[in-house]
Amino acid sequence: MNSDPVPGILSSFECKQENLLPILHAVQEVLGHIPSDRVEVIARALNISRAEVHGVITFYHHFRSTPIAQRHLQICKAEACQSMGANDLFDHALRRCGSKSDAQGASVALDAVYCLGLCAMSPALMMDGTPHGRVTTDALDKLLDLGR
Ligand code: FES
Incomplete structure (x- = not known):
């Protein structure tokens, strides 16, 4: 076959x-x-x-040249979240995940997004479609460790 x-x-x-x-x-x-x-x-x-x-x-952003990662982490980097430390959170995630979403074989695809509608709970992120607000680096570490 x-x-x-x-x-x-x-x-x-x-x-x-x-x-x-x-x-x-x-x-x-x-x-x-x-x-x-x-x-x-x-x-x-x-x-x-x-x-x-x-x-x-x-x-077209829809098309991918590499396989989809097992998990998808989207961190908001829009204004409200930036003012509450989203850039540091993103850098921390990048160090933890080791790659952005186009990396081949990445187990966590990491993307910056611009407003998840959770501005009152900045900094916000979405992990595998589930929103999380007021996320600290410790909370992010726990989310990432849950998927292992
Ligand atoms: S600015 Fe981050 S959720 Fe709106």
Whole structure:
């Protein structure tokens, strides 16, 4: 059995450039990301350059070139949270997680976001979709340790 789903996905679309977006969506839906070694295959099938495929992948934030991390940490760096130490919190998270969200194989994807609607509870963050307010570095450490 062939474990690469990309040829099957390509065969389900007419091979024309207009189908690049739906093909990329289909590949990401199946694989969770668009591996760099599949870009060449997609480009060849659509008779376009690798640079064109890569350009579309990097233009749309939805598309990922690396696998999604197991956990997702979003720290608000908007004004209210910044005034309550969000930048220090973010730097602390970066030291703990060791990478931002595009890092390959990261177990925690870390992203800066700009207002979670929790301004009255600054600094705020979202861990795996759950909001947390008035977060200290100790509280963040506990959240990160829970996922281990
Ligand atoms: S500014 Fe951080 S939640 Fe609004």
